[in-house]
Each structure stands twice: as structure tokens, then as C-alpha cells.
Amino acid sequence: MKPVVLTDTNLVGSALKWNCHYLQETLGNNLCTVYLSKTHKFKYFDVNQTKKCDNDFSPPTEKVLMKFQEFAKHLKSWEEGDRRLYMQQLLNEKILNSSQLVNDILTFNWSWIRRQQKQNNWGPLTANLLMISTQGNVTPAHFDNQQNVFAQIYGYKRFILFPPEDYDKLYPHPVWHPHDRQSQVDFENPDYTKFPKFREIKGHEAVLGPGDVLYLPLYWWHHVESLCQTQYTTSLTFWYKAGPTHGSSVTTMYPLEGYQKMAIMRNVEKMLVETLKDVNEVGPLLRAILEGRYT
Numbered sequence: 001m002k003p004v005v006l007t008d009t010n011l012v013g014s015a016l017k018w019n020c021h022y023l024q025e026t027l028g029n030n031l032c033t034v035y036l037s038k039t040h041k042f043k044y045f046d047v048n049q050t051k052k053c054d055n056d057f058s059p060p061t062e063k064v065l066m067k068f069q070e071f072a073k074h075l076k077s078w079e080e081g082d083r084r085l086y087m088q089q090l091l092n093e094k095i096l097n098s099s100q101l102v103n104d105i106l107t108f109n110w111s112w113i114r115r116q117q118k119q120n121n122w123g124p125l126t127a128n129l130l131m132i133s134t135q136g137n138v139t140p141a142h143f144d145n146q147q148n149v150f151a152q153i154y155g156y157k158r159f160i161l162f163p164p165e166d167y168d169k170l171y172p173h174p175v176w177h178p179h180d181r182q183s184q185v186d187f188e189n190p191d192y193t194k195f196p197k198f199r200e201i202k203g204h205e206a207v208l209g210p211g212d213v214l215y216l217p218l219y220w221w222h223h224v225e226s227l228c229q230t231q232y233t234t235s236l237t238f239w240y241k242a243g244p245t246h247g248s249s250v251t252t253m254y255p256l257e258g259y260q261k262m263a264i265m266r267n268v269e270k271m272l273v274e275t276l277k278d279v280n281e282v283g284p285l286l287r288a289i290l291e292g293r294y295t
């Protein structure tokens, strides 16, 4: 599975008119999920895992509910130095009370994407996340465990992509950490002492414009930037559950692929956390297995 940019799917053709004015009319006073950040980075964190960090974890962003009208006002008046905003709202019954918007969604090229889902043996569609970002926002490098068809609607987004097997160069946080699935490396100021293999990293760049679609296979790392050609950018994800890889019909092929090894490493870590109960015991036990025996 490799990422690919497609420019002729017309997947979200009916959404290319979703500019701020149109969304104010159709989303109106619905409350939407908006992240606020003091920097240009919006590093995702799982709030349910913060307790394992014996409160030395400081959340890099704040999640608020904001009326779309208010969000749109901030978006249009935003200037460098203002607090940055990132609306990331699921297209669900909470906000889909405008027949116009529902009709636009019904007019997406569902036959095309359903064909991809079937031919690639993906699981069910789990979420469409509408994302509207002030210019210059960065989502730092991370991976997701779902198949993603990422549709760009307005403005330009720069992706830097890395295969799952670059796991050892991108040093993800431990699975129990709030920043699970996110790279520890600050791409703008890498700590090569802590993360020496990051020196070897080589990424694949893709810049998406309105109407472009990126297929982002599960476990592929991505660093995402909203470019500054426009005041804001608008995108929509189509996340699909990864297909059944170990069903009776599908036999495991060797050598295993990068994403399969990533799943195995994550399962080992999770099993150790589960069994040892104390996350501080996972490192020493793994070192005891490795040192003098596998290194």
C-alpha cells in the first residue's frame, strides 16, 4: 500500500463551494469543535491517557466548542500573532441540519469511493472530519490506524509522508502516552542526540490543492501544513476501518510488511503495559530482553 494523489476523482466536487460565507449560511450557529494553540503546531493528544503521565503532561492545545459564526469571524480577521484556530468537526447529525449541506454531501462521488473501499478490502467508513485551519498551522508527524482518503477543498496543504517502516527514525511516543502515534521529533529543531536516526529520514512531499485527493494508507506517517496562499484552508477526511487482514481467507504473506511489524510492536508494548501495570517497568524489561542478547 502506497500513498497516491488523485486529481480527477471529483470526490467532493459539490463541496468546492464551501467557502466561509456558504458555511456560515449552512452551519450557522451550530457548535463546532475548535482547537486553539499558542504556537503554529496542533499536536494531537488523547486526553484519556494523560493520567498515566503523573501530571507532567502539559496539553499543547485547548479544545473548545464554538459557534461556527464566531469561528468564521476569527478566521476572517486572523493575523500573525493571534492565537491560532483549527476547526476539526465530524460531519454528523449535530451539524447536519441544513438540507443544502446534506445535499452537497449526498452529491459526493460516493460510487467512486465505495469502489475503492470494495476493491481494497477496507472496512466501513467511520468518519468524515471537516477541517478548517488558519494559514500556517502544522499538524506534526504522526500515523493513524485507519485508511484515509483526504480531500482538499480550499487552499493548499503540504504533506510530508514517510512509510510505516520509518518507525525507528521517527521515534513515536510510547503507546500509553497521550501523544501515542505522534513522533517525538520536533521537525523544526530536531534533537539528534536523543533521536540520531532522524538524520537518515527522507520524506515524500505532496502539495494538495482544491479538488485533489490523497489516499493515505494506514500507518503511513504524515506531517501536514496549511500553506499561506490563502487566509485559511478547508479539507475533509474519509476514514475507513482497516480491512480484515487475518480473516480465514487471507493468508499472511512473508516477509511481513512495515505496517504489520508496526502493529506487532504496538501490541507487544500494549501487552507489557497491561501485564506490568507500571509503565516505568516496560523499558527496563525490554532492555533486559535486548541487551547482550539481541544487540
Ligand SMILES: O=C(O)C(=O)[C@H]1CC[C@@H](C(=O)O)C1
Binding pocket: 131, 138, 139, 144, 148, 150, 157, 224, 225, 235, 237
Ligand atoms: O487526515 C489526517 O489523518 C490528519 O492527520 C489530519 C488531522 C489534521 C489535518 C491537517 O490537515 O492538518 C490532517
Ligand SMILES: [Zn+2]
Binding pocket: 142, 143, 144, 222
Ligand atoms: Zn492523520
